[in-house]
Every structure is written in C-alpha cells, then in structure tokens.
Amino acid sequence: MKTLIYSAKDFEIPFLEEANKDVHTFKYITDRLTTNTAMMALGFEAISIFSADDASGIVLEKLKDFGVKYITLRSAGHDNINLKVAKRLDIKVANSPGYSPHAVAEQAITLLLALNRKVTLARKQTQNYNFTLDKLIGFDLKDKTVGVIGTGKIGSVIVQILNGFGCRIMAVDPFEKEELKKRFYVSYTHLDNLIEQCVVIILSVPLTSDTFHLIDKSxxxxxxxxxxxxxxxxxxVVHTQDVLEYVDKNRISGYATDVYDKESGVFFYDRSKNKPHDATLDKMLTQDRILLTPHQAFATKEALANIAQTTVENLSSWQQGRHPKNTLLPANQVHVDDH
Known part of the structure; x- marks a missing residue:
C-alpha cells in the first residue's frame, strides 16, 4: 500500500523500514499534517501520522478529496483526529496502543526521582563547581502516599514500580482493577480525596472532555x-498557567512533565536557532522546580519497534480487506485504556 509518513523522524525510520520489509511503499516527510500540508497526500491511499499532526475535520475533508482511505497513527492517543468526521467520510483509522506501557511508566518514575532529588539543579550547580547541598534536599519515597490518576496499561505499571519503593498507593479510575487492589494494596478513591492525601500525584489519563484541565486552581x-x-x-490535562502560579508561590513543591499543551510545532524539532515566542515555555525551562522533557517517554527501542510493527500490521490488514485489531470507532464509542 502506498503510504505517506507524516512527521517522520530520523530515529524512527529504521524501525519502520525493518518492520515493513518492503511490503508497503513508504514515503517519509518531516512535515506535520496540517491544513496546508494535506495536499502532499495526493496520490497516496494511506497516511501515517504522529501525535503532533492535525487530523481535524477540515484536514480530513481535504485528505478525502485527495484520495486517502486509511490513516494509521504511530501513537496510542488519538485526541488529534476527529473520529466522527473520519467515520462520516469512510476513512478507516487505527492506532498503536500498548506499544510499551513500561517505557512511559518508567519515564514517569524518572521524572519523579529527578524532581524530588533535584537532579537537574544538582547538575547545574556542580557544573559551576558548587558542591553545596542546601538546595538539594528531597524525601524518601518509602511509606509516602502516592496518587495515580488513571490505572490503565501505563498507570498499572506505575503502580507496580511504586510498590517496589514501598509507597502507599491511592488511585482514581472509572474502571477499578481488582488485581491492583490485591497485589499492590491500591486504594481507589475519588479525585479530591486523592489530591488532599497524596504528596506525589502522577497523571496517566487520556485527554478527553472529562480530563481537559483536570488539574486547575480548584x-x-x-x-x-x-x-x-x-x-x-x-x-x-493540566491548566499550565495555574500550575506555574502555584509552583512560583510555593503552594506546591514542583511539577515534572513530559508533555506541554502548546508543544505542537515545537517538540520533536530543533528550535535552538529559531526559538518559539512562548513566555510560558520560557518560564517552564528556567524555573528550577519545574522539569520539562520533550515528549520522550515513548522513546525506547522496544516501543519504537512495537509502534513500527503495529503500523505495518494496520496497513496490511486494510490491504487484505480486514479490519485491524486496533481499529478506532467514533469518539463517543471508544474507551481509551491509556494515552
């Protein structure tokens, strides 16, 4: 199947080539899918998009006019595509769920440890030959109450890792998992109670109308x-400006995130010589108690190989007249286990 790969990154192309084995005809472009680049799909039966691509209704209308019949996402989350419009246009859509919940879960713990133990500040100080410890005091995770908001595939692995640290774990999820209760003594509760009780709160939920700005001033x-x-x-999922305000005022101790609500067109690109005009991003990069990484949680060899394999399997299923096992339904019929 002739497929245009939008937002192709150098690091993922070898994995896609290895998984494809010349079964499908891939063309790689670095351009993001937008209303302006949709015309590049002319002559392609399928496209593959990433989380930063725009597959909104107007873009899908253009893709339909250009002959695109299939869209495979190289991500689990699909908040960037209008599934209702895709269904109306009879554009088939599939994603890449479960590529490596361990990759994302381990990144969550990495962020927690780095923020708690002031790793970035310690590196900055020691690079300047300042070996004092006054600003580097953290706390033991053992016996601390930690909240996990969202216990799908990723959240479940986060729970497992936290249990190894000896944490008391509270959780919020509309679908409680009995296994987590039995194996790791997870206590499910309502959101406000979790927030009040926990000294660490980890967000691992899909972006939906219910989770948009879930964490705000209230x-x-x-x-x-x-x-x-x-x-x-x-x-x-967070109201970034509110979080920054509460960190600045010492109302919370810190914020570590692998995602940013205005990351589109910035993350995954080298903007060192063309810095974005974004005062909020500037603040996140200079505040010592905020740690921002560039949406790298999925970036492990295992995850990239799984994403590539699933991408090829989705295309092959369509080519053979079958529905991929990862077919996405209209948004109001989908339960997303994880982002």
Whole structure:
C-alpha cells in the first residue's frame, strides 16, 4: 500500500523500514499534517501520522478529496483526529496502543526521582563547581502516599514500580482493577480525596472532555505544600498557567512533565536557532522546580519497534480487506485504556 509518513523522524525510520520489509511503499516527510500540508497526500491511499499532526475535520475533508482511505497513527492517543468526521467520510483509522506501557511508566518514575532529588539543579550547580547541598534536599519515597490518576496499561505499571519503593498507593479510575487492589494494596478513591492525601500525584489519563484541565486552581488548592505533580498524560490535562502560579508561590513543591499543551510545532524539532515566542515555555525551562522533557517517554527501542510493527500490521490488514485489531470507532464509542 502506498503510504505517506507524516512527521517522520530520523530515529524512527529504521524501525519502520525493518518492520515493513518492503511490503508497503513508504514515503517519509518531516512535515506535520496540517491544513496546508494535506495536499502532499495526493496520490497516496494511506497516511501515517504522529501525535503532533492535525487530523481535524477540515484536514480530513481535504485528505478525502485527495484520495486517502486509511490513516494509521504511530501513537496510542488519538485526541488529534476527529473520529466522527473520519467515520462520516469512510476513512478507516487505527492506532498503536500498548506499544510499551513500561517505557512511559518508567519515564514517569524518572521524572519523579529527578524532581524530588533535584537532579537537574544538582547538575547545574556542580557544573559551576558548587558542591553545596542546601538546595538539594528531597524525601524518601518509602511509606509516602502516592496518587495515580488513571490505572490503565501505563498507570498499572506505575503502580507496580511504586510498590517496589514501598509507597502507599491511592488511585482514581472509572474502571477499578481488582488485581491492583490485591497485589499492590491500591486504594481507589475519588479525585479530591486523592489530591488532599497524596504528596506525589502522577497523571496517566487520556485527554478527553472529562480530563481537559483536570488539574486547575480548584484542585491545586487541595494539594499539600510538599506535593510533587508528575504528568505523562497530555499537556492539556493540566491548566499550565495555574500550575506555574502555584509552583512560583510555593503552594506546591514542583511539577515534572513530559508533555506541554502548546508543544505542537515545537517538540520533536530543533528550535535552538529559531526559538518559539512562548513566555510560558520560557518560564517552564528556567524555573528550577519545574522539569520539562520533550515528549520522550515513548522513546525506547522496544516501543519504537512495537509502534513500527503495529503500523505495518494496520496497513496490511486494510490491504487484505480486514479490519485491524486496533481499529478506532467514533469518539463517543471508544474507551481509551491509556494515552
């Protein structure tokens, strides 16, 4: 199947080539899918897009006119595609779920440890030959109450890792998992109670109308002053300006995130010589108690290989007249286990 790969990155192309084995005809472009680049899909039966691509209704209309019949996402989350419009246009869509929940879960713990133990500040100090410890005091995770918001595939692995640290774990999810209760003594509760009780809060939920700005001033008001907030979900799950304000005022201790609500067109690109005009991003990069990584949680060899394999399997299923096992339904019929 002739397929245009939007937002192709150098690091993922070898994995896609290895998985494809010349079964399909791939063309790689670095351009993001937008209303302006949709015309590049002319002559392609299928396209593959990434989380930063725009597959909104107007873009899908253009893709349909250009002959695109299939869209395979190289991501689990699909908040960037209008599934209702895709269904109306009879454009088949599939994603890449479960590529490596361990990759994202381990990044969440990496962010937590780095923020708690002031690793980035320690590196900055020692690079300047400042070996004092006054600003580098953290706390033991053992016996601390940690909250996990979202216990799908990724959240479940986060719970497992936290259990190894000896944490008491609270969770919020509309679908409680009995296994987590039995094996790791997870206590499911309601959101406000979790926020009030936990000194660490980890976000691992898909972005939906229910989770948009889930953490805002009303929830930040409930947090302890010592709270560390960790986000490996989506940038818009938090109200970024509110979080920055509460960190600045020492109302919470810190925020570590692998995502940013205005990351489109910035993350995954070298903007060192063309810095974006974004005061919020500037603040996130200069505040010592905020740790931002560039949406790298999925970036492990294992995850990239799985994403590539699933991408090829989706295309092959369509080519053979079958529905891929990862077919996406209209948005109001989908339950997303993880982002």
């Amino acid at each position: 929830k930040l008001d409930l947090m302890q002053k010592e709270t560390l907030l960790i986000n490996v979900a989506r940038g818009a």
